[in-house]
Amino acid sequence: MNYIGEHLLPGQLGHFFAVLALVAAVIATIAYFKANREKIPADKASWLRLARAAFIIESIAVAGTFITLFYIVSNHYSEYFFAWNHSSRSLQPQYLLACIWEDQSGSFLLWNIWHVVLGWCIILRAKKWEAPVMTVVNFAQFCIGTMLIGIYIGGTKIGANPFILFREQMPNLPLFTNPDYLSIPRVRDGNDLNALLQNYWMVIHPPVLFLGFASTIIPFAFAYAGLVNKDHSWTRISLSWAGFSGAVLGVGIMMGAAWAYESLSFGGYWAWDPVENASLVPWLVMVAGLHTNLVYRHSEYSLRSTYLFYILAFSLVLYSTFLTRSGILGDSSVHAFTGADMTTQLALFVLVFFLPGMYLFFKERKNIPTIAREENTYSREFWMFIGALVLLLAGIIIIAKTSTPVVNKVFGTSIADPEDPKFAHNQIQIFIAIIIGVLTAITQYFKYKATPKGAFWKKIMLPTIIAVVISASISAFGGVNYNEKGIGFLVAIHLGIFASVYAVVANAGYIWLGMNGKIKAAGASVAHVGFGLVLLGILISSSKKTVLSWNTTGITPLQAPDPKQKNSLSGDPAENITLFKGIRTDMGKYHVTYQGDSLNQYDRKKYFQLLFEDKATGKAFALYPDIMRMNKGQEEPSANPDAKHYWNRDVFVYITSWIDGNKKDTAGFVPRQMKVGDTVFYSNGMIVLNKVNVNPADNKLKLEPNETAMVLDVTVISKEGTRYQANPGVAISQNAQNARSLPDTVVAQNLALQFNRVIDEKEGKLELGIKEDRAMNTLLTAKVYEFPFIFVLWIGVIVMAVGFVMSMWQRIKRDNKLARA
Numbered sequence: 089m090n091y092i093g094e095h096l097l098p099g100q101l102g103h104f105f106a107v108l109a110l111v112a113a114v115i116a117t118i119a120y121f122k123a124n125r126e127k128i129p130a131d132k133a134s135w136l137r138l139a140r141a142a143f144i145i146e147s148i149a150v151a152g153t154f155i156t157l158f159y160i161v162s163n164h165y166s167e168y169f170f171a172w173n174h175s176s177r178s179l180q181p182q183y184l185l186a187c188i189w190e191d192q193s194g195s196f197l198l199w200n201i202w203h204v205v206l207g208w209c210i211i212l213r214a215k216k217w218e219a220p221v222m223t224v225v226n227f228a229q230f231c232i233g234t235m236l237i238g239i240y241i242g243g244t245k246i247g248a249n250p251f252i253l254f255r256e257q258m259p260n261l262p263l264f265t266n267p268d269y270l271s272i273p274r275v276r277d278g279n280d281l282n283a284l285l286q287n288y289w290m291v292i293h294p295p296v297l298f299l300g301f302a303s304t305i306i307p308f309a310f311a312y313a314g315l316v317n318k319d320h321s322w323t324r325i326s327l328s329w330a331g332f333s334g335a336v337l338g339v340g341i342m343m344g345a346a347w348a349y350e351s352l353s354f355g356g357y358w359a360w361d362p363v364e365n366a367s368l369v370p371w372l373v374m375v376a377g378l379h380t381n382l383v384y385r386h387s388e389y390s391l392r393s394t395y396l397f398y399i400l401a402f403s404l405v406l407y408s409t410f411l412t413r414s415g416i417l418g419d420s421s422v423h424a425f426t427g428a429d430m431t432t433q434l435a436l437f438v439l440v441f442f443l444p445g446m447y448l449f450f451k452e453r454k455n456i457p458t459i460a461r462e463e464n465t466y467s468r469e470f471w472m473f474i475g476a477l478v479l480l481l482a483g484i485i486i487i488a489k490t491s492t493p494v495v496n497k498v499f500g501t502s503i504a505d506p507e508d509p510k511f512a513h514n515q516i517q518i519f520i521a522i523i524i525g526v527l528t529a530i531t532q533y534f535k536y537k538a539t540p541k542g543a544f545w546k547k548i549m550l551p552t553i554i555a556v557v558i559s560a561s562i563s564a565f566g567g568v569n570y571n572e573k574g575i576g577f578l579v580a581i582h583l584g585i586f587a588s589v590y591a592v593v594a595n596a597g598y599i600w601l602g603m604n605g606k607i608k609a610a611g612a613s614v615a616h617v618g619f620g621l622v623l624l625g626i627l628i629s630s631s632k633k634t635v636l637s638w639n640t641t642g643i644t645p646l647q648a649p650d651p652k653q654k655n656s657l658s659g660d661p662a663e664n665i666t667l668f669k670g671i672r673t674d675m676g677k678y679h680v681t682y683q684g685d686s687l688n689q690y691d692r693k694k695y696f697q698l699l700f701e702d703k704a705t706g707k708a709f710a711l712y713p714d715i716m717r718m719n720k721g722q723e724e725p726s727a728n729p730d731a732k733h734y735w736n737r738d739v740f741v742y743i744t745s746w747i748d749g750n751k752k753d754t755a756g757f758v759p760r761q762m763k764v765g766d767t768v769f770y771s772n773g774m775i776v777l778n779k780v781n782v783n784p785a786d787n788k789l790k791l792e793p794n795e796t797a798m799v800l801d802v803t804v805i806s807k808e809g810t811r812y813q814a815n816p817g818v819a820i821s822q823n824a825q826n827a828r829s830l831p832d833t834v835v836a837q838n839l840a841l842q843f844n845r846v847i848d849e850k851e852g853k854l855e856l857g858i859k860e861d862r863a864m865n866t867l868l869t870a871k872v873y874e875f876p877f878i879f880v881l882w883i884g885v886i887v888m889a890v891g892f893v894m895s896m897w898q899r900i901k902r903d904n905k906l907a908r909a
């Protein structure tokens with residue numbers, strides 16, 4: 089059958105590039121491997137020329153694959169399953185790149201691109217290490233390339249072809265009996281990009297994260313080179329690479345946290361999600377390897393540990409790839425990929441690097457030089473090694489908990505997740521954070537090999553005293569009283585605050601005292617200051633996170649949570665305030681008014697305008713959380729938060745439920761005078777004032793200190809005879825200078841009631857405001873948090889990354905000087 093309108097050439101060209109890249113990677117791997125083993129200079133040069141030529145072709149082919157795929161997606165050629173499944177004609181142009189890495193094959197292609205970039209850096213700078221290091225890089229390119237070809241060998245499918253036609257992917261669909269199937273709107277318009285990925289962070293976060301993932305292969309490849317060549321001088325050049333990997337991977341992880349903070353509705357930036365954990369653990373181990381590498385360069389200790397950490401860091405990146413792309417975490421993570429079944433291929437990808445790496449390590453272990461004498465406990469290398477072990481321990485604990493689905497599947501067990509997965513991690517990692525924070529503070533005050541005790545204590549004393557004073561002030565006056573998990577955990581939080589403050593103060597002090605203010609040479613200390621700020625920001629913003637949206641109306645469309653499984657979006661209904669359109673509602677520190685909503689045709693999101701009025705200052709601000717209809721078979725809408733950023737806090741809100749009355753709110757409150765026992769009428773019945781209660785014992789309103797509540801007991805009787813109870817009221821401050829209305833609603837009657845004022849206290853006359861509104865059933869529930877001092881976390885990330893870059897740059901300059909000498 090001749091199909092109308094198909095563009096076949098781009099797909100054929102793209103698949104050709106993918107196969108060419110795979111073949112070139114094989115040739116480059118073999119040629120670099122031979123060049124590394126060759127002893128005759130002329131033959132070695134010949135193999136290197138072949139390897140570089142193959143890598144040039146490989147680079148062109150990888151670039152061609154990406155350009156062709158982006159061309160198909162950006163032109164919305166829906167005859168290709170990739171373009172149809174991950175984009176749509178209504179998609180905003182800035183999200184077209186996100187379409188590439190929504191798919192497994194696209195993310196592998198991104199990984200391939202970064203390997204090419206890193207490979208050229210190695211060719212230009214690595215000199216004698218080019219051949220062995222590029223052997224590993226190109227072999228990884230070959231393995232990743234197999235994920236992109238989508239061919240069958242003996243009935244087994246290898247990889248997933250991103251250039252496969254829609255009709256080839258799903259040949260049994262009836263629509264392909266129509267030669268003009270591309271004119272069918274459902275095909276022509278596309279299946280769209282996942283709603284959660286339609287965010288600017290998802291355009292920039294994955295490339296940075298994958299650069300971090302890809303960069304871990306370089307220290308691994310240097311370790312391989314050292315083992316096969318029995319040459320350990322690679323540890324000098326690997327330091328800058330490990331620093332680069334630590335910086336980029338760390339920033340990539342925290343970009344993901346920023347995306348979660350802006351786009352996900354679990355109320356925060358970190359949830360110990362399995363995919364988050366899978367990216368964090370390689371970073372922890374890479375940083376551990378960086379520190380043992382430094383130890384070896386200065387004292388000749390910890391070379392074996394450096395080999396092991398670099399092997400494990402890259403192996404854990406591969407393992408995280410297996411976890412996130414095999415579908416094994418599909419039921420436990422909102423981030424995990426699903427789709428093409430490549431479980432076996434991904435498992436082999438892990439083992440083909442991990443097993444040879446560990447074999448070489450244990451085979452050559454005895455030949456790796458080490459120092460037999462006992463390390464001095466008053467030496468920098470001793471405590472850096474202890475810190476590296478603690479980081480490794482933290483990684484092991486996290487990955488062990490994360491791997492529960494793998495263990496259950498492999499061994500047939502049924503290990504259940506803990507009831508509170510976040511606390512299961514927090515209760516352990518808080519003590520890891522305390523230890524790492526203290527070690528980060530004190531270690532730089534030691535010298536390598538040996539430090540006079542008196543000199544150490546003299547230098548560390550002042551930073552210690554300052555840190556104690558600052559942290560004690562935070563603990564005493566900062567309102568850190570998180571006691572939901574018991575007094576023991578609260579004590580650990582305060583110890584963690586001290587450790588993080590100690591890390592910041594001590595490292596800032598070291599720049600001044602130990603390095604005489606030479607900031608350009610203080611990259612490590614700057615990174616440690618950033619790390620301390622990250623810890624401090626996490627501890628304060630998490631432990632002082634406050635729910636502002638306590639339900640003061642007594643009305644909620646949400647169901648009570650299942651005690652065994654709480655709703656991840658709304659949680660406890662009591663923590664979600666119900667807002668009726670146009671009605672000013674009390675919410676603790678604020679009055680909040682749901683002013684309206686609008687559908688933005690450009691990004692297809694419904695935005696809700698919520699006006700917040702600060703009771704203390706009188707200042708107002710508007711927030712615009714939104715909901716977006718989910719796609720990809722998901723029924724529940726995606727709720728995207730919005731936040732008001734202050735220097736000392738964020739006010740964070742997202743929609744948990746929304747009911748659209750589809751009517752305009754034009755009604756106002758009509759004042760009616762009443763006394764106890766009086767009856768007034770509304771369009772569908774009558775309202776009876778039963779009595780006036782002062783501070784009723786059974787009233788659920790949350791009063792502020794020194795407030796008195798006057799609440800009306802009102803019965804609403806409809807024409808049908810149905811009775812409804814309502815309790816509008818007013819809260820009056822002790823000095824009677826301020827009063828705030830406490831309105832109540834009868835949603836079934838489209839009725840809002842508010843206690844306006846007392847007209848005549850002696851005669852018992854008062855004024856009741858009655859509002860009839862056909863749009864009364866337009867309401868929403870929202871969850872509002874306050875995150876104190878969360879900016880400390882984001883500043884810490886930036887400072888830490890800057891420190892990594894400074895340290896890396898100093899080492900590159902030092903290496904260049906040594907090379908010229």
